[in-house]
């Protein structure tokens with residue numbers, strides 16, 4: 001085998017070059033230029049015009065600006081899904097606030113509604129009502145939106161919807177990213193569409209969008225000189241990257257379709273024959289299947305598969321290590337049921353890129369089968 005197969009590499013269309021070239025010839029290089037507004041409009045349109053969009057330099061920045069605009073301050077508590085990438089929770093720490101981790105349920109592998117309510121009740125009992133909840137549509141699979149949001153509503157706690165991995169997914173035919181008080185997207189290189197690096201903050205009104213852009217461009221007040229009445233950030237997306245995004249968003253539905261086909265192939269070949277299990281899409285859910293993730297019978301079985309793939313120059317990755325197990329978060333309060341620990345121990349992300357060929361897929365499945373029959 002010659003070139004390495006990656007878990008989720010970028011997938012360019014070729015049209016990105018035209019946007020990059022015209023950004024350069026028009027001298028629209030940095031954070032002003034026609035493509036930024038256009039990309040925001042395209043995202044908004046894709047999300048069925050349900051939400052306003054501010055294009056930023058990353059998904060992490062988007063979470064940071066969401067927390068700031070929800071008024072999160074030093075010492076405040078913010079509930080966050082434990083089974084996720086560290087970027088979901090890090091911005092809580094940027095603000096010197098305190099994360100409270102909540103474990104997952106077994107179907108979607110996302111935030112467990114029962115544990116969420118337990119956590120809220122317990123924090124209130126301890127004297128501090130959580131100020132926000134960050135739930136994640138992990139690997140593209142929607143979390144149980146109705147259950148989670150009705151609990152958030154019951155206690156009047158604002159929701160941040162981390163849809164970094166779920167652009168193109170939906171719940172009850174409503175696109176992920178449009179449910180929360182804030183939503184966030186990521187266009188990092190490994191995501192379903194990419195601008196190399198980049199992200200977006202999704203919000204409920206034009207005035208919040210305006211304020212988000214103000215904060216993301218160093219909080220310049222309206223004056224001829226540089227005047228600042230707030231602390232700003234350098235978080236805006238550049239025009240060149242927005243151009244790449246314009247080429248990418250055109251093929252988003254195609255990318256979703258390709259990833260769902262890849263999932264189907266793995267499922268068909270690994271589920272029944274090898275007794276490997278997968279996260280479940282309830283009827284109201286539509287996952288972009290950004291990543292095909294498998295749950296094996298044991299850590300040993302998982303490692304057998306991973307090492308056999310590695311030997312053949314094929315990347316696979318253990319599922320996210322739950323944040324409550326991460327060394328930096330050891331003293332963080334947590335509400336756990338063992339689900340995410342089990343997933344971390346026995347789970348694996350398989351190559352899922354939309355540019356994976358049928359031949360490569362067959363090869364991967366063949367290696368997995370062999371590794372288990374040896």
Ligand SMILES: *Cc1c(COP(=O)(O)O)cnc(C)c1O
Nearest residue numbers: 058059060085087088164186188
């Ligand atoms: C990628 C990712 C982020 C962060 O996005 P960046 O654009 O890389 O900053 C946040 N949450 C989840 C779940 C992610 O996968």
